[in-house]
Amino acid sequence: MDNVKEEIRQYILAEFLPGEKASNLKDDTPLRTSGILDSVATLRLVSFVEERFGIEVEAHEAGVENFDTIDTIAAFLKTKGVAVS
Amino acid sequence: MDHNPSTSHLCRYLEESAARFADRLAARDPDGTELTYRALNDRADRIAGFLAEHGVCPGDRVGLVLPKSTDALTALFGIMKVRAAYVPVDWTGPEERLRSILTDCRVQTVFLDTRRPELVGIAQNTVLVGPDSRDAQSASGCFDWSDAVKHAPANADIGARSTDDLAYILYTSGSTGVPKGVMLTHRNAASYVDWCSDVFAPSANDRFSSHAPFHFDLSILDIYVPLKHGASVHLIPDELGKIPKELARFISAGKLTVWYSTPAILGLLAEFGDFDRLDCSSLRLVLFAGEVFPVKQLRRIVARWPRPEYYNLYGPTETNVCTFARIPKPVPDDRTEPYPIGWPCSHCEALVLDHDNQPVQPSEEGMLYIAGPSVFTGYWGRPAETEALFLERDGARWYNTGDVVREDKQDGFIYVGRRDRMVKRRGYRIELGEIENCFYKHPAVAEAAAIGVPHPQAGMRIIAYLAAAGEATPSIVEMKSFCNEHLPSYMNPDIFLFVDALPRTSTNKVDFQALTRAFQSGERSAVSSSLTPA
Secondary structure: OHHHHHHHHHHHHHHHOOOOHHHHHHOOOOOOOOOOHHHHHHHHHHHHHHHHOOOOOOOOOOOOOOOOOHHHHHHHHOOOOOOOO | OOOOOOOOOHHHHHHHHHHHHHOOOOEOOOOOOOOEHHHHHHHHHHHHHHHHHOOOOOOOEEEEEEOOOOHHHHHHHHHHHOOOOOOOOOOOOHHHHHHHHHHHOOEEEEEEEEOHHHHHHOOEEEEEOOOOOOHHOOOOOOHHHHHHOOOOOOOOOOOOOOOEEEEEEEEEHHHOOOOOOEEHHHHHHHHHHHHHHHHOOOOOOOOOOOOOOOOOHHHHHHHHHHHHHHHHEEOHHHHHHHHHHHHHHHHHHHHHOEEEOOHHHHHHHHHHOOOOOOOOOOOOOOEEOOOOOOOHHHHHHHHHHHOOOEEEEEEEOOOOEEEEEEEEOOOOOOOOOOOEEEEEEEOOEEEEEOOOOEOOOOHHHHHEEEOOOOOOEEOOOOHHHHOOOEEEEEEEEEEEEEEEEEEEOOOEEEEEEEOOOOOEEOOOEEEHHHHHHHHOOOOOOEEEEEEEEOOOOOEEEEEEEEEEEEOOOOOOHHHHHHHEEEEHHHOOOOOOEEOOOOOOOOOOOOOOHHHHHHHHOOOOOOHHOOOOOO
């Protein structure tokens, strides 16, 4: 699980928060409601997790309930059967 | 000039279609709600009756704080039917910004989604729309949508309609940090809609996408062109509008014939749309506007959808679309230059002038001025700012678009850029000063500068340079969140860079060109050190 979260964190930092310290992007930092991810950024993040973890995310699953924090994304991936330690 | 200004009125389009095509589909909600022409016109008449009864007079402004829906569409016609002007805003926008807009133009009534209860009381009357509207309407001056839409049609005398009546006010980014309202009359909008009729030959069999939110000027074509011709409007909700797979499915399932959006959305469709499994061959027209379409992405979408005709439409909110270019197919492999914005629409005239307001030689760069019946009347409550943008010449009133263009004998006008600090991102206009103004509200920010730097794939990116007021530098996460509270999401910068101090010109102004040069040359680390004052 920690590796999954770390990969997501590194992706978000590199793509959407260039220059930010990893310690400022916590597992429970809101991503959508804080404006860190707008709709286009969310789309890219969804594409990233689809490709990286080999899953398909339906449009209705890409909302705030699953994609607002690194925690909720990891929990969502778990329900999709992504192997988490 | 021998323009033939439209004698049409936006309400008349609906009413005439309601008489001719009463039982045909006028608009469909994504949730499956459908309105026939008769139903849409009848409901709009009832909303008009409600508004007239509750004190809305000709010339008043009425706010629309609603997601896109057949109800919002009904409200907008109801407002215009009492000769009032609708003021659509992003219903998800920051509260402070919505308040600033709705109080600036002093809306008499507001149609408000129940998920924004904090805005109740901003107008004399509030019509609540949404699942809990009945519970929420107990406050004074609050009404329920389902009651309003059952009201008897207006019987009050509201005087004769005029094509000079204000139809709507669209708010755009203002350089001083306060959005400004672009006022458009029925004549302004209808002369553009009538031009669309001539060029795109819509019919009652067409099925139009409505992708843009109603507060975005692309919605004018989306709404009024189909309704004028008895065609149907297929409303795409904001959430769905940015998910390419869903959009491709929407086009395919709805058998849409006309698509209109920003290049950004078409670019996403080309990149992520699920085309292998979906048939989008119903499309006959693909229109785009709002920003430069990177050729690589345009080539990709044309290759995906070879059948439709493609048009680049150009025009600031102040003029509606005023120039256009048909894109030849296919897009040649070796083309790298973006396509031109083309020639003036038949209802407009264009002039390219130099610094002394003299026409430039053909092929020289100059400022694009537009005249014609679609040019706006002014910014709400800002007569001086309005006048500064107009030039009297040859008996006509020419609007200075602020866009620098060059004329190509064959292709028409080529967009070169801007001389001021406005950029376009995802089709939205952004005054970079408005972003800087937001930063100055943050206690930890001493200096702020925003620049726009185009990227070949990502389109326009906003780069924020910040100097901290004290020892501690705020985190990027914090600054992003702060912007999110004060600005629309499309204005939130892509990249934040902290520097000790901003570079200044000899006159002590922020040296934006130095920032842009430094950023473009990719010397990010070098920038911060070279910006440190000696």
